Amino acid sequence: xxxxxxxxxxxxxxxxxxxxxxxxxxxxxxxxxxxxxxxxxxxxxxxxxxxxxxxxxxxxxxxxxxxxxxxxxxxxxxxxxxxxxxxxxxxxxxxxxxxxxxxxxxxxxxxxxxxxxxxxxxxxxxxxxxxxxxxxxxxxxxxxxxxxxxxxxxxxxxxxxxxxxxxxxxxxxxxxxxxxxxxxxxxxxxxxxxxxxxxxxxxxxxxxxxxxxxxxxxxxxxxxxxxxxxxxxxxxxxxxxxxxxxxxxxxxxxxxxxxxxxxxxxxxxxxxxxxxxxxxxxxxxxxxxxxxxxxxxxxxxxxxxxxxxxxxxxxxxxxxxxxxxxxxxxxxxxxxxxxxxxxxxxxxxxxxxxxxxxxxxxxxxxxxxxxxxxxxxxxxxxxxxxxxxxxxxxxxxxxxxxxxxxxxxxxxxxxxxxxxxxxxxxxxxxxxxxxxxxxxxxxxxxxxxxxxxxxxxxxxxxxxxxxxxxxxxxxxxxxxxxxxxxxxxxxxxxxxxxxxxxxxxxxxxxxxxxxxxxxxxxxxxxxxxxxxxxxxxxxxxxxxxxxxxxxxxxxxxxxxxxxxxxxxxxxxxxxxxxxxxxxxxxxxxxxxxxxxxxxxxxxxxxxxxxxxxxxxxxxxxxxxxxxxxxxxxxxxxxxxxxxxxxxxxxxxxxxxxxxxxxxxxxxxxxxxxxxxxxxxxxxxxxxxxxxxxxxxxxxxxxxxxxxxxxxxxxxxxxxxxxxxxxxxxxxxxxxxxxxxxxxxxxxxxxxxxxxxxxxxxxxxxxxxxxxxxxxxxxxxxxxxxxxxxxxxxxxxxxxxxxxxxxxxxxx
Numbered sequence: 167x168x169x170x171x172x173x174x175x176x177x178x179x180x181x182x183x184x185x186x187x188x189x190x191x192x193x194x195x196x197x198x199x200x201x202x203x204x205x206x207x208x209x210x211x212x213x214x215x216x217x218x219x220x221x222x223x224x225x226x227x228x229x230x231x232x233x234x235x236x237x238x239x240x241x242x243x244x245x246x247x248x249x250x251x252x253x254x255x256x257x258x259x260x261x262x263x264x265x266x267x268x269x270x271x272x273x274x275x276x277x278x279x280x281x282x283x284x285x286x287x288x289x290x291x292x293x294x295x296x297x298x299x300x301x302x303x304x305x306x307x308x309x310x311x312x313x314x315x316x317x318x319x320x321x322x323x324x325x326x327x328x329x330x331x332x333x334x335x336x337x338x339x340x341x342x343x344x345x346x347x348x349x350x351x352x353x354x355x356x357x358x359x360x361x362x363x364x365x366x367x368x369x370x371x372x373x374x375x376x377x378x379x380x381x382x383x384x385x386x387x388x389x390x391x392x393x394x395x396x397x398x399x400x401x402x403x404x405x406x407x408x409x410x411x412x413x414x415x416x417x418x419x420x421x422x423x424x425x426x427x428x429x430x431x432x433x434x435x436x437x438x439x440x441x442x443x444x445x446x447x448x449x450x451x452x453x454x455x456x457x458x459x460x461x462x463x464x465x466x467x468x469x470x471x472x473x474x475x476x477x478x479x480x481x482x483x484x485x486x487x488x489x490x491x492x493x494x495x496x497x498x499x500x501x502x503x504x505x506x507x508x509x510x511x512x513x514x515x516x517x518x519x520x521x522x523x524x525x526x527x528x529x530x531x532x533x534x535x536x537x538x539x540x541x542x543x544x545x546x547x548x549x550x551x552x553x554x555x556x557x558x559x560x561x562x563x564x565x566x567x568x569x570x571x572x573x574x575x576x577x578x579x580x581x582x583x584x585x586x587x588x589x590x591x592x593x594x595x596x597x598x599x600x601x602x603x604x605x606x607x608x609x610x611x612x613x614x615x616x617x618x619x620x621x622x623x624x625x626x627x628x629x630x631x632x633x634x635x636x637x638x639x640x641x642x643x644x645x646x647x648x649x650x651x652x653x654x655x656x657x658x659x660x661x662x663x664x665x666x667x668x669x670x671x672x673x674x675x676x677x678x679x680x681x682x683x684x685x686x687x688x689x690x691x692x693x694x695x696x697x698x699x700x701x702x703x704x705x706x707x708x709x710x711x712x713x714x715x716x717x718x719x720x721x722x723x724x725x726x727x728x729x730x731x732x733x734x735x736x737x738x739x740x741x742x743x744x745x746x747x748x749x750x751x752x753x754x755x756x757x758x759x760x761x762x763x764x765x766x767x768x769x770x771x772x773x774x775x776x777x778x779x780x781x782x783x784x785x786x787x788x789x790x791x792x793x794x795x796x797x798x799x800x801x802x803x804x805x806x807x808x809x810x811x812x813x814x815x816x817x818x819x820x821x822x823x824x825x826x827x828x829x830x831x832x833x834x835x836x837x838x839x840x841x842x843x844x845x846x847x848x849x850x851x852x853x854x855x856x857x858x859x860x861x862x863x864x865x866x867x868x869x870x871x872x873x874x875x876x877x878x879x880x881x882x883x884x885x886x887x888x889x890x891x892x893x894x895x896x897x898x899x900x901x902x903x904x905x906x907x908x909x910x911x912x913x914x915x916x917x918x919x920x921x922x923x924x925x926x927x928x929x930x931x932x933x934x935x936x937x938x939x940x941x942x943x944x945x946x947x948x949x950x951x952x953x954x955x956x957x958x959x960x961x962x963x964x965x966x967x968x969x970x971x972x973x974x975x976x977x
Contacts, residue, residue: 167197170219171566172208173234174226175318178383178446179203179396180583180628182231185387189229193217202570203625204632204964209570230386234318241271242485244292246281249305253277256304263302267294281306291486319454326447332376333440337433340369344433363415363430370432374408377439381405394587396624400442402591403619407435407949410612431612431949438620438953445957449625452964460569463562463643466518466537471502474546491549495540503536503552510545514538519558519896564648564894568639569632573652575917576631579924586624590932594618597936613949617935621952625960626927630920633967638913641973646897647906648881654892658876658910660857664805664903665836665848665870667862668816668826671880671900673792675707675863679715680773681789683764691719693786697778698723700739700748704731708774711790734817734840736776747779748788751819752838754779761787772825774818792826799830801900806831808904811856815839815847815870844870861895861903878903905975912973920963927959 177183183203190199190208195216201208210222223233251260257275264273264283269290274282283295292308299306343362347354358365377400384401387393411431470481474492487493487503495501501514513525516538525541528534534547537558553559572580598615602608635652642649649655666672682690698716701709702723716723726739726746736749751758751765754777758765761777764787768775773789802812815836816823823837836847844860848870851858860867860874871877871891879891880898895902935947 167211168214169209169211169567170222171570172210172219172223172226173318174201174206174208174231175234175322176231176383177201177203177206178380179625180579181387181393181395181587181624182383182397183628184580184584185393185395186226186229186231189225190222193221193225196222200570200572202572202632202636203628205569205636207566207570209567230383232318241284242287242292244283244285244295244308246283246296246299247307248275248279248281248299249307251275251277251279251281251304259302260299260304263298264295267298270295287485292483293486319450323447323450323454326443326450329376329379330440330443330447333373333436333443336369336373337436337440340366340373340433340436343369344430363418366430366432367412367415370408370411370436373436373439374404377404377443380439380442394591396587396622399587399590399619399622400438403616403949404435404438406612406619407431407438407616410609411435431609431616434613434616434949437950438616441950441953441957442620445961448958448961449629449964452961452968455968460562460565460640463537463558463565466500466558468500468502468536472496472499485553487549487552489549489552492546493549494544494546495534496544497540497542499540501534501536501538501540501547503549504556505534505547505549505551507532507534507545507547510543512543512545513541515541519561561643561648561896564650565639565643568649568651568655569636571635571651571653573631573635573656573917575656575914575921576652579627579630579921583624583627586622586627590619590622593932593936601937610946613946614935614937616949617947617952618932620949621931621935621947621956622928623924623931623956623959626920626924626963629960629963629967630924631917633964634913634916634920634970637967637970638909638916641970642906642909645902645905645909645975646895646899647902647909648894648896649906650892650894654876655910655913657857658859658893658906659914661810661859661876661907663811663813663851663856664859664861665813665815665851665874666802666832666900667844667860667867667870668814668818668823669707669792670863671861672795672798672814672826672830672832674795675792677707677711677774677790677792679711679788680791681768681787683787683789684785685761685787686783686785688780688785690786691721693778693788694719695721695723696746696780696785697748697776697788699726699741700737700746700778702726703729703739704737707792708776708790709737712788733842744780748776750774750776753777754784766821769819769821770825772822772829774822794826794829795898795900797899797901801903802830802832804901804904805907808907810904810907813851815844817841841867842869845873848873859903861900862891878906908975909973912970916967916970920966923966924959924963927955931955 174186180203183201186208187199187201190196190210195213196210197213198211199208208226212222226233248260251257254277257277261273261275264270267290269286271284271286285295296306343366380397380400384395384397387395387398414430468484471484471487472479472481472494473487474494479494484502493502493505507528507530509530511529513527514534515525516535519535519537528545535558536556594615597618598611601614602611635655638655639649669675682693684690684693694716697712698721701712702725724741726741728740730738732738732749732753734752736747736753738745738747747753765775768789773791775787775789777784778786778788805812812832813834813836814823814827814832817839818837820837823835827835839847844867848858848860858874859876859878860870861878861880862871863880871879876893877891878893878895881894881896893906935952937946940946
């Protein structure tokens with residue numbers, strides 16, 4: 167299964183998103199499709215054997231929407247101005263030259279000196295393309311392309327703005343003629359007064375053209391998708407007012423004296439479109455601000471890199487950096503890609519990626535992250551990850567996927583949105599019909615019909631959840647908390663119990679040898695040598711500690727002949743005709759009694775004791791101690807203040823586990839749990855109706871993270887691609903567990919506020935528009951006021967979501 171994000175423009179309401187979602191979901195090969203109206207993105211999971219991205223894009227386009235196409239990682243676009251290519255012969259010459267290059271996918275050349283070349287970056291570099299054109303006698307100049315999504319959004323806002331200006335330019339004089347002048351009894355020039363109906367028609371018609379997008383999309387929805395959207399309601403409402411008024415004008419022209427100026431509603435049609443366009447304009451601007459987190463992350467990317475080529479430092483575009491390049495970074499410069507230092511040292515500000523405010527010291531062998539800023543020294547590093555493989559690119563992908571997903575709470579809004587427009591249409595027809603039956607004139611019934619259609623707002627329903635999710639996940643990314651889905655964002659605030667793994671989570675996971683206790687005539691150095699031989703092929707942190715100690719003592723460690731790992735117990739190797747075993751109590755049960763007291767003393771101090779046996783004789787004990795993570799104690803205190811139960815799980819024995827637990831203030835521990843048993847322990851807690859979050863390293867704890875209601879994987883700034891877990895804490899700071907819970911609760915509060923407002927607005931607005939207050943008060947809601955209310959209801963929902971940016975963590 168493959169996941170793709172398709173960027174879409176032209177969606178006007180939740181019904182549009184629902185329509186695209188249905189069209190995608192019913193196609194063979196599509197496992198899951200979610201369309202986010204707020205982010206204007208579709209996230210599709212599909213089987214490549216049955217359907218392709220191109221086919222998915224075609225489905226979106228056939229539904230009447232525009233796909234914002236971007237070059238994939240397999241192909242890139244080079245835009246050039248080719249000086250001298252000003253006739254068809256020149257075009258043919260360059261075309262023939264480019265076709266000879268391996269890696270050219272397509273080229274578009276024109277006599278106005280413009281060229282667009284699509285190429286495979288794995289086979290061809292832009293330099294080679296430019297070299298080829300230069301060799302043919304022409305001068306290629308690269309045109310830096312603007313971000314395609316940004317360009318499309320700008321174009322959409324510009325289009326709405328133009329339509330808005332046209333609408334208000336003609337609507338304001340129409341408002342004066344039809345409402346202000348009569349209300350204040352202002353005198354009009356005799357020519358205007360005698361031709362007022364014609365002037366109103368002339369003024370209203372350009373406004374209808376400015377609102378043509380509603381008619382086009384509204385009709386397309388009915389004809390192609392056999393459904394109705396907000397555009398359909400607007401088109402019907404304004405179209406009815408305009409058509410009725412036009413009919414009245416014709417009646418007046420033909421001398422029908424029963425038709426009066428009171429039957430003219432041009433100002434209603436025009437002002438409705440003007441207000442709705444104003445709402446759409448504000449909505450487009452505010453909606454753009456909800457994705458600021460992604461824009462900021464994109465803005466972190468360096469545009470160029472200084473690399474060593476042929477022993478010379480040259481500056482190249484970031485896209486041309488390849489794995490293995492030696493990159494030079496000077497003070498104040500942005501690190502272009504991920505890599506490992508080979509010489510020099512410096513401190514690097516990683517706050518923009520990890521959220522960690524204190525600069526990190528870097529020296530030979532240290533890893534650096536693309537997008538971070540070098541503070542002091544000059545250094546060189548080898549590029550290890552470029553393009554889509556960098557930490558920053560992976561963070562952007564994770565945030566995009568989270569923002570494109572749907573929270574469970576959104577399901578109710580989606581179900582209502584699916585039937586909302588047809589239901590409103592039925593209510594409008596019934597309301598108008600009832601008023602006609604009780605004796606009201608056609609103009610009165612038409613006012614009711616238009617007001618009901620216009621006041622209904624599926625947009626506020628559609629925007630209530632996704633806008634808050636977008637801001638919430640963006641805030642999380644800024645804090646170093648990568649939330650992988652909207653579902654996870656919702657579920658975190660339900661957590662009642664947090665289970666922490668010990669090694670590498672509560673502790674730093676970098677243990678050191680603290681004690682070597684001989685139990686025979688064998689020396690400490692020889693015990694350490696045997697232990698190092700046993701651990702030479704092990705990847706366990708405890709083994710690493712023993713090997714580091716042996717290295718420090720300058721002990722030569724030969725390779726064992728055979729190696730076997732006994733999960734949760736220890737290891738056994740063969741060396742020099744001897745069997746060497748190193749492990750815990752479970753491996754050495756039969757020989758424990760004489761040394762039990764020595765083990766207890768070490769374990770009470772929080773150390774992990776391992777016994778080493780050569781053949782059948784225990785020759786010594788090696789104890790390894792781990793230090794606590796800097797913020798472990800504070801993080802656990804914060805969770806307790808939030809009335810959350812905290813449990814520690816460890817493979818260590820009970821005494822060692824209790825010693826660490828005491829230091830951080832944890833009273834409940836699950837000790838001597840094998841890695842494969844951790845998931846079962848989580849299940850037992852869930853069986854007690856507890857909502858469990860598991861916090862671990864994302865590798866050894868993968869089954870437990872997957873079993874928990876929420877899995878939180880601890881990263882280290884570079885491990886954002888951890889597959890296990892719903893959340894990645896990239897700062898390796900346990901305080902972020904509590905921060906994630908607070909952020910989730912705050913986001914859910916905003917979502918509930920938005921949904922309440924959206925439901926309340928429609929529940930009150932539609933009956934009022936239908937004339938429910940008229941028999942009591944004699945007041946009827948003007949369609950123009952209904953239009954203004956509808957236009958600003960969705961803006962208010964987005965604005966409330968944007969207010970989340972003021973969120974601060976409570977300590």
